[in-house]
Amino acid sequence: MAAVELRRVEKSYDGRHTVIHGIDLEVRQGEFVVFVGPSGCGKSTLLRMIAGLESISGGEVRIGGEVVNDKPPRSRDIAMVFQDYALYPHKTLYDNMAFGLRLRKTPEAEIERRVMDAARLLRIDQMLERRPAALSGGQRQRVAIGRAIVRQPEVFLFDEPLSNLDAQLRHEMRAEIKLLHQRLNATMIYVTHDQVEAMTLADRIAVLSAGHKMQYDTPDAIYNRPAAMFVAGFTGAPPMNLFDGTVADGAADVGDGVRMPLPARLAQRGGVVKLGVRPENVRLARQDGDMTLPARVSLLEPLGAETLVTLKVGGAALIARLAASFREAPGTPLAVHVNPAHLHLFDPQSGAALA
Structure with a gap:
C-alpha cells in the first residue's frame, strides 16, 4: 500500500474549459478516502487522473512518493473497480479473477492461492465455476472486487461501484467494502454521489463542487463543522x-x-x-x-x-x-x-x- 498525493492538479479541455481547478490533497497510506459531490463535479475525472486513464493538464500526481504523471495505468500499481462490473461473460468466476495475473505470467500455483484467498474473503469460493450470467448484481460486484484484490496493488480505486445495485444490496455491499478495508488495511479511494456512502465508509472525505475542493476532512468535521454552505447543504439526510x-x-x-x-x-x-x-x-x-x-x-x-x-x-x-x-x-x-x-x-x- 502507498500514499497518494495530488499537488495543484488541474484538468482542462482544449486549453479553455477547465473541469478540475488546482486540487491539493493527500491520501495517507492505508487510508480510506471518498470523493463525493453531485454529478459533474469532477470526482470521477479526478479518480481517472490518479489511475492514468485521463491526462493531467497541470500539477502532479504522486503514488508512493513518485510522480506518475507520464506513467501508463499498468505501471502505476493500482487496481480499479468500475460501476460496470466489466466481467468476461464466457469465462468462469475463477478465470475472470485470474485473467490479469495470467497476462502478467504469474505462476499458476500463485494464481490459485491468490484467487482462493480473495474468494474466501468475499464469500464467493463456492461459486467459482459459475459464469457471470448466473450471479446476482451483488455477487458480480464481489467478483469485480476480487479481481482487484488478487492484483495486490498499492492503491485500490473505486468508481461508483454500487450505483447499479438496489438499496438493500447497496447497504450490504457498503458493509462488505468497509470490512474489506479493515482486513486488508489497504489504501482506497472511492468515488460516489451518495453522501450516506461517503459518511459511512470514509476515514476522510473530499467534497467537490464544479471541480473545486470545498472541504477535505473527517466525516465528523464535514457534518458538524462544514467549511462552506455547499458542504452543509449537501451532507446529511x-x-x-x-x-x-x-x-x-x-x-x-x-x-x-x-x-x-x-x-x-x-x-x-x-x-x-x-x-x-x-x-x-x-x-x-x-x-x-x-x-x-x-x-x-x-x-x-x-x-x-x-x-x-x-x-x-x-x-x-x-x-x-x-x-x-x-x-x-x-x-x-x-x-x-x-x-x-x-x-x-x-x-x-x-x-x-x-x-
Whole structure:
C-alpha cells in the first residue's frame, strides 16, 4: 500500500474549459478516502487522473512518493473497480479473477492461492465455476472486487461501484467494502454521489463542487463543522436547514418579527447572513427555560422510526427530526427550540462559513 498525493492538479479541455481547478490533497497510506459531490463535479475525472486513464493538464500526481504523471495505468500499481462490473461473460468466476495475473505470467500455483484467498474473503469460493450470467448484481460486484484484490496493488480505486445495485444490496455491499478495508488495511479511494456512502465508509472525505475542493476532512468535521454552505447543504439526510437572517444585537431576525438568539461566537457578526441548523437540533420546546420560537406545521413525512416535520418559523421553512409519534396536523401552531450552540452562519455571497 502507498500514499497518494495530488499537488495543484488541474484538468482542462482544449486549453479553455477547465473541469478540475488546482486540487491539493493527500491520501495517507492505508487510508480510506471518498470523493463525493453531485454529478459533474469532477470526482470521477479526478479518480481517472490518479489511475492514468485521463491526462493531467497541470500539477502532479504522486503514488508512493513518485510522480506518475507520464506513467501508463499498468505501471502505476493500482487496481480499479468500475460501476460496470466489466466481467468476461464466457469465462468462469475463477478465470475472470485470474485473467490479469495470467497476462502478467504469474505462476499458476500463485494464481490459485491468490484467487482462493480473495474468494474466501468475499464469500464467493463456492461459486467459482459459475459464469457471470448466473450471479446476482451483488455477487458480480464481489467478483469485480476480487479481481482487484488478487492484483495486490498499492492503491485500490473505486468508481461508483454500487450505483447499479438496489438499496438493500447497496447497504450490504457498503458493509462488505468497509470490512474489506479493515482486513486488508489497504489504501482506497472511492468515488460516489451518495453522501450516506461517503459518511459511512470514509476515514476522510473530499467534497467537490464544479471541480473545486470545498472541504477535505473527517466525516465528523464535514457534518458538524462544514467549511462552506455547499458542504452543509449537501451532507446529511435531510441536509442542513439553510435560511436567511439579519444579525443585530446578539440575535438573527428571520422574518415576521421572529428573532433567533445566537451564541457568543456568532453574535459579533452583523448584517445579512445565511443561517444553518441540522434537523436534529430543531425540537419542540420544553418547559425548562428554553428560548422558544413560534412555529407552524407545514408538512409531515413519517419514516417509521421518526417523523420529519417541515415547520414555518418566521420567514424560514425548517425541517425538524421529531419522534415517530408526532402527528400534529398541518397548520397547527407550536413552540419550538433551536439550539443556539448548533447554529452555523455563512457568507451569503461566497458561501464560506463565518466562525
